[in-house]
Amino acid sequence: MRRVISAQWITLAAHLAAMLFGLVGLLLVMPNTEFIESLSELGLQIFAMGMQGGGAVFMILGAISISLYGWHTLGAKRLFAFLIPSVFLSLGSELLGTSTGFPFGGYSYLSGLGTKIAGLVPFTIPLSWFYMGLACFLIANTTLRFGNHWMQRVEAIALGAMMLTSWDFVLDPAMSQAAFPFWEWHQPGAFFGMPLQNFAGWMGTGALFMTVASLLWGKDNQPILNRKQLVFPVIMYIGNFVFATILSCGASIYPPIFLGLLLGVAPVLGMWFSAAKEEDTVPTPALESLSTSPIALPKSSQPEVAARR
Known part of the structure; x- marks a missing residue:
């Protein structure tokens, strides 16, 4: 158990460090052509590898770190009940979007985010939906400590x-309009070059896989x-919001930052x-047995949850 806890924090630190490395490359190194020209052949190869694979690495590390956290905190069955729908439903939305323009609008991915599935969507993109989606949903589920009616679950x-x-x-305006963009829009819109439809697609996709996970959890x-x-x-x-904010500042795109903060x-x-303080919760082990249904577990085997008031 302690090894899992240590690994989740180590991989989270590596995830954040990889994003920092990417920011240095995108905002400081790439605009400095003189520095790039001064690099040795080995240095140029390392720089090229970092720029081609850096985006994929930080998303892979993010998925690994949240998986270790979920394994320890939620148990394997709850983790996979979120991981599977979030990855496959988001991939379906992205494949549909890059093929037809629905539900996000017309766009296509460029290089730098890993090998593309069906030549359209980098394999890392569903991983980012998973790790950020799980982080958001666990935080939002805090509202359920005040009641677990179906309307409150919809609210979460x-x-x-x-x-x-x-x-x-x-994230989106900066990643599509930076000096080294990772995707491009074929359907310009009112929100800094992006169609407003994009955000409806994000809301719908996120709500869809969160709903499926919530139903699977019971x-x-x-x-x-x-x-x-x-805290995790x-x-x-x-950390991911700060990464997007710095990229937006580098591209001189500021209004979305305030909207995101709000x-x-x-x-x-x-x-x-x-959220409940630690002393207000039922102290129970976090890691459920792989062979036991989490619904049928006794309190002594279930993940620690907030005591209802």
Whole structure:
């Protein structure tokens, strides 16, 4: 158990470090042609490898770190009940979007994010939906500590999807309009070159796989985490938001940052502060047995959840 906990934090640190490396390359090294020309042949090869694969590496590390966290905190069955629908439904949306323009609008991926599935969508993109989607949904599920009626579960899904979309408010303009873009829009729109349809697609896709995961978890098996347990997904969200913010500043795109702060960061921090403190929770082991249904587990075997008031 301790090894899993250590590994989740190590891979999260590596995920954040990889994003920092990418920012240095995109914002400081690439515009400095004199520095690039001064590199040795080996240095040029390392730089080229970093720029071609750096985006894929940080997303892979993000998926690994949130998987280790989910394994320890939620148990294997809850983790896979979110991982499978989030990866496959988001991939379906992305393949549909790059093929037909629905639901995000007309766009296509360029290089730098890994090998493309069906020549359209980098394999890392569904991983980013997974790790950011799980972070957002676990934070949003904090609202369920005040009741678990179906309307409150809908509220948590909507809140999680909104926080996920708010990250894209900041990320998408920068990643598509930076000096080294990772995708391009064929359907220019009103939001800094992007169609507003893109955000409806993000909300719909996020809400879809969060709904499926919530149904698979079941009404009486929703993970409601305390403040200490939520530190990991909060750091994951804030770290990725800061990455997008710095990219946006580098591209001189500022209004989306304030929109993201209002609809993304503010709710994330608000949910974290409203979560139960550790002393208000039932202290139970976090890792469920792989061979036992989490719904049927006794309290002594279930993940730690917030005590309802």
